[in-house]
Amino acid sequence: MPDHRIHNFNAGPAALPLSVVEEVQAALPNFQNTGMGLLEISHRSKPFQGVIDSATARLRRVLDVPADYQILFLQGGASLQFYMSALNLLRAGEEADYLVTGTWAKKALQEAQKISVNAKGIWDDKANNYKNVPGDADYTVRENAAYLHYTTNNTIFGTEYRRTPAAYGKPLVADASSDIAGVPLDVAAHGLIYAGAQKNLGPSGVTVVIVSPWALSRVPAGLPAMLDYALQVKEGSMYNTPNTFGIYVLDRTMAWVEANGGREGMIARNAEKAGLLYAELDRSAFWTTHAAPGSRSWMNVTWRLPTEALEEQFVKEAKAAGMEGLKGHRSVGGIRASLYNAIEPASVRVLVDFMQDFERRAG
């Protein structure tokens, strides 16, 4: 079976390390010799408490999370956090500023506007079809903004901040779904970070939320229980039954990260992979990258070919050559290769070799 695994460039859910997949397989019928399978143990049991404690400790180490920040494992993805973060951090009528760098950033803003009409996009690159992330001088944050929200990496458009954006003294709130644990991230510089797990952290169905003391201090009384950060912190992410399986896979994935150099190891690995692919894209005018040079993502690389017919042929031939998930999102068209942590550098080399061969044959 493992022999037949192809090169998986999916944007998410995405590739996981094979060793993690094999650990999960082994745990399914009989978890830690309890005589019960991974899916069949109580979330209130000692073995599962061990899993969630381990996952928390690993994330804390991998991401260098300050001791006074809390880590939650919730459900509903970043899309629920778009609303939940504003529900917890913003009051009706208050201002909150959003950097709109693509589809997900825009949705985050729209959900916040359901809490306060004064949530506002203070920078929006729609006119350029989101080829850029802003420089610090490209925007100012309003004097009374409760926070500044941004999206660390834009899966669809293939752009990414290469440093923490300036917050002008306000708390920073980040959707880090698609590059968390794969690129530098200064957690201590943020008031809140949330991330769906299905790119770098594990499977879909788990959402990691990193909550600062500031964020906790903002939580109003009387929120719906499941949408209340303070209650979820108090209950250790187990106000109700969490996605026990997903948290286990996340723990195993973070163990793999730690065994491979931790986040620094991932950063080096991802810089190498992105470097290989962008070097090929820059080598020939046959390829046109979507992202502006200063805004390029390491996680999702997006580019066009001279014609749509060639793009279609590229995806089809790549598939025949054992590479999946390369069709670009309809908002950009063309090709997208997602290079999350689990993607091997060897897979990127296979892709680059294929690209060079394709250009020769098509050119």
Add this chain to the structure above:
Amino acid sequence: MPDHRIHNFNAGPAALPLSVVEEVQAALPNFQNTGMGLLEISHRSKPFQGVIDSATARLRRVLDVPADYQILFLQGGASLQFYMSALNLLRAGEEADYLVTGTWAKKALQEAQKISVNAKGIWDDKANNYKNVPGDADYTVRENAAYLHYTTNNTIFGTEYRRTPAAYGKPLVADASSDIAGVPLDVAAHGLIYAGAQKNLGPSGVTVVIVSPWALSRVPAGLPAMLDYALQVKEGSMYNTPNTFGIYVLDRTMAWVEANGGREGMIARNAEKAGLLYAELDRSAFWTTHAAPGSRSWMNVTWRLPTEALEEQFVKEAKAAGMEGLKGHRSVGGIRASLYNAIEPASVRVLVDFMQDFERRAG
């Protein structure tokens, strides 16, 4: 490994059929010969669309869901549905009536009261520590109530309705988390049904919601996207990335149900298991059931022994004899055996034999 699986009487997450566990194992490294693992395929791919379509069709058949009702696969468990159902079905100031038969029913009411101060418990068995579910004559529904909410089975107290409660002409809303697909349920008699999957349907992290045309007609404009039944219906439960793994396991679990006689097969199997255990509990005054005779649950059987010391010894010796999950919830004390669909009748016979032996030795 499978040889060492014990008798798992957990209240949830709970036992799954071993054949399902083995199918899941096989799908993990290479799903349907795609060369990508079950956790690594896109939710927008044809293989996954096949999974969610299959899961929907199976639930429709197993539960006899009317053609004009919609089936959703959401996240957050029943606890999020406590709020979300009221958010979609109730307006501020409107009346909604709740039958309070235990902890979860009470929490459902409390979340609804965050939408409307006129959500009200019209029957509450707290004085009897929730030994009963009400008869139809034990309550009346208010003239202007938007709906009547009830909890089909009370996991903690071990009580269950043996028929659909009278709704007095109002739409019925049910939390069916802990007995769905295991007992009779007249879906067409309901306006909304929701259920966490981790008892009879599959793993934790998936929530099934069955939405009637009436429920859809109640959804107001402008809800948070992830909490909007109408939007989730429109997007086929894929407004964002769903718990793809959990939906797959649910589909396989429902395939197992269908291969074992469908819901009628499960009802016969569960009647047999509950019959075996209640016969033993009624045989000897050594055991005292918590639930009143007319309110007994087939899914969670709760009882006391003469002393707490004996109860502790019972749980300990049962564990040594290969039976897990028998410690009662602290709200009731004593013993609880959960007999969900996947529990084999043979496991209940082992339990009953152990009980008779325990009584002989202790008596």
